[in-house]
Amino acid sequence: MDSAATQEAPELAVRCLLDNVQGLVDALSCIRWKKQQDAICELSEHGMVITVEEWTCLQARVYFRKELFREYQYQAGVRPRFGVSLALLIDCLHTFTSSTGTTALELCYPGPDMQLLLKLIDANNSCINAEIRTRIPESIPREYIIDDEGNLPISFAVKSAALKEVIDDLEWPGSNITITLSPAPPGVSFRGEGHGDLQIDLPYDTQQDLFIAFQCNRHVSHRYKYKFLRATTSQIPNSILKDNRGSKVTIGSTGLLKVQHLISVRPTHAQQHHYMDPSQVHARVSYIEFYVMPDEDDNNEGTQ
Amino acid sequence: MKFKAILTDYGVALLERRFVPAFEKIGKTCHVYLTRVHITLLHNVLNADGVQAVAQFSREVIFDDYQISSQNDDRIAFTVDLTLLSRALKSSVSMDGDKLLVKLVRKRPSLAEGRLPYLTFESKGHRSAIIQDVPISQPLNRIDVQELQSSLDMAQALPRTLVQVPDLQQLQGLVDRLGKVGDVLEVGVTQYGDLHLQVSTPMVSIGSEYQKLRVIGVRAEPSSSEASSSTRRLQLALQKEEASAVSVSMKHFAKSLQCYLTKPDASFCGVAPDDACLLMLFQYFKPGTRQTDNTISLHYRLPVLDQGRP
Numbered sequence: 001m002d003s004a005a006t007q008e009a010p011e012l013a014v015r016c017l018l019d020n021v022q023g024l025v026d027a028l029s030c031i032r033w034k035k036q037q038d039a040i041c042e043l044s045e046h047g048m049v050i051t052v053e054e055w056t057c058l059q060a061r062v063y064f065r066k067e068l069f070r071e072y073q074y075q076a077g078v079r080p081r082f083g084v085s086l087a088l089l090i091d092c093l094h095t096f097t098s099s100t101g102t103t104a105l106e107l108c109y110p111g112p113d114m115q116l117l118l119k120l121i122d123a124n125n126s127c128i129n130a131e132i133r134t135r136i137p138e139s140i141p142r143e144y145i146i147d148d149e150g151n152l153p154i155s156f157a158v159k160s161a162a163l164k165e166v167i168d169d170l171e172w173p174g175s176n177i178t179i180t181l182s183p184a185p186p187g188v189s190f191r192g193e194g195h196g197d198l199q200i201d202l203p204y205d206t207q208q209d210l211f212i213a214f215q216c217n218r219h220v221s222h223r224y225k226y227k228f229l230r231a232t233t234s235q236i237p238n239s240i241l242k243d244n245r246g247s248k249v250t251i252g253s254t255g256l257l258k259v260q261h262l263i264s265v266r267p268t269h270a271q272q273h274h275y276m277d278p279s280q281v282h283a284r285v286s287y288i289e290f291y292v293m294p295d296e297d298d299n300n301e302g303t304q
Numbered sequence: 305m306k307f308k309a310i311l312t313d314y315g316v317a318l319l320e321r322r323f324v325p326a327f328e329k330i331g332k333t334c335h336v337y338l339t340r341v342h343i344t345l346l347h348n349v350l351n352a353d354g355v356q357a358v359a360q361f362s363r364e365v366i367f368d369d370y371q372i373s374s375q376n377d378d379r380i381a382f383t384v385d386l387t388l389l390s391r392a393l394k395s396s397v398s399m400d401g402d403k404l405l406v407k408l409v410r411k412r413p414s415l416a417e418g419r420l421p422y423l424t425f426e427s428k429g430h431r432s433a434i435i436q437d438v439p440i441s442q443p444l445n446r447i448d449v450q451e452l453q454s455s456l457d458m459a460q461a462l463p464r465t466l467v468q469v470p471d472l473q474q475l476q477g478l479v480d481r482l483g484k485v486g487d488v489l490e491v492g493v494t495q496y497g498d499l500h501l502q503v504s505t506p507m508v509s510i511g512s513e514y515q516k517l518r519v520i521g522v523r524a525e526p527s528s529s530e531a532s533s534s535t536r537r538l539q540l541a542l543q544k545e546e547a548s549a550v551s552v553s554m555k556h557f558a559k560s561l562q563c564y565l566t567k568p569d570a571s572f573c574g575v576a577p578d579d580a581c582l583l584m585l586f587q588y589f590k591p592g593t594r595q596t597d598n599t600i601s602l603h604y605r606l607p608v609l610d611q612g613r614p
Contacts, residue, residue, distance in 0.1 A: 088508055092508060095478065098477040118510075126512060128478070129512075
């Protein structure tokens with residue numbers, strides 16, 4: 001055991017074992033929309049939440065619940081929260097995916113110098129370990145809440161690949177994108193006005209196969225910056241798109257847009273034997289949420 | 305100066321499918337050095353920078369009917385473009401002829417130009433024949449040939465300890481990923497059979513340790529400090545002078561792993577005396593056996609960066 005660090009820092013707040021490192025890499029890759037991003041990682045008795053923000057206009061969160069770990073030991077009084085470079089965290093975790101995949105990655109926090117410690121002992125007498133320096137976060141991530149003023153939330157859900165395709169297509173006009181949901185005729189439309197006009201309609205009546213859910217009792221229309229909208233789907237890895245679980249889009253009364261992706265974090269083939277219980281396999285889902293503020297110049301009334 | 309020989313089928317397969325593609329991954333050209341006994345491909349050996357690669361074959365592995373003569377003790381060396389050499393070998397294979405004759409010639413490319421040196425491949429099939437002229441450099445002068453020979457002789461000074469590198473493709477996967485974290489790789493080799501690969505930047509320290517690898521040369525028994533970290537284990541081994549560690553360019557290390565194209569049966573890694581370079585050495589078995597084939601050898605020398613461990 002490579003335990004010098006742990007011996008010097010016996011007060012570990014969190015120690016967990018993760019089977020599917022690629023699953024965490026994929027989830028974190030979804031929120032890496034630019035090269036340098038500072039992430040805030042919060043550990044709690046429920047699991048791990050990693051948050052990145054762009055000004056106050058865009059926020060993304062990855063929820064990695066404790067059920068996704070083979071073991072999750074949490075013994076902190078106050079929830080530990082630390083800052084870390086998202087790119088570095090992904091690149092380091094990616095290194096651990098080069099192992100044979102038969103053993104679990106151990107994550108511990110904090111190390112003797114408040115580092116995040118990663119270690120994987122492989123079956124063939126090899127060991128990979130990493131110490132990632134963390135920093136004290138300058139601010140606490142903002143809590144976004146979809147305020148529905150007592151109404152049913154306006155939302156729709158489609159396959160992740162379909163949502164990505166629509167948003168990718170809107171790159172041509174660029175600029176701002178207006179998203180409209182209407183109950184009659186029921187449907188969603190995306191309209192971009194920039195170098196030209198492009199409108200993509202998703203009518204609920206005729207394309208029910210496309211929709212997993214559609215919930216709209218009033219007309220809603222808000223405008224969002226394309227670059228922020230693009231960040232919500234641009235980095236979804238192909239493995240997730242292939243799995244194609246679904247993405248849910250919700251619009252609050254103030255125009256706050258929430259895009260939630262569900263991704264499966266299945267154990268690798270070599271680890272299947274640990275998860276013979278089908279209910280446990282079903283529970284292995286991670287959530288990725290994006291919050292996008294409407295464009296400030298949006299003089300639109302929004303709802304009718 | 306004369307050189308003429310017939311390439312064996314095995315020789316063509318070795319060069320065309322294994323060694324020339326591996327050399328193409330590290331550079332555009334290489335030296336071909338022919339002596340009465342050996343055929344040697346050398347990349348970058350006359351420069352101090354960059355990866356140096358040396359592949360040596362006994363002449364009977366590659367050629368039949370080997371005829372060589374020169375005023376420099378029957379030694380001939382020249383530079384060849386690897387893409388052109390590869391292309392000539394490939395099309396010779398596709399000809400499926402009886403014999404593939406290789407010879408050094410001087411020809412005029414056009415009437416206006418003087419005679420230039422070529423390595424000519426003559427492949428004679430059942431119904432047709434093909435002649436391919438691969439342009440080469442002017443043959444190296446006596447001093448340069450001696451320099452090539454010296455670099456070969458230098459390779460005789462092996463590291464005191466070599467450890468057998470585990471699964472090359474898995475190692476390549478690891479190094480590709482480590483390359484995203486940093487540009488400098490620290491490589492440590494202990495006499496206990498441990499190989500340490502470490503990337504350290506101000507923000508992260510990440511590395512891999514392989515233990516209980518096969519050791520060639522000086523070996524020692526590890527002390528019973530099982531509880532210490534891999535970094536600490538290497539530090540202790542360095543203090544006891546039972547290990548060597550150097551820093552090399554991540555790009556150079558990744559390039560040297562392209563050796564997998566030559567399909568080595570065993571790969572070894574060690575630090576040359578006085579931390580002069582990191583040596584990667586490859587062995588090949590005689591086909592169908594587990595006996596080392598001493599007629600083929602390959603090694604890479606990686607320059608050591610200044611910020612190596614003290």
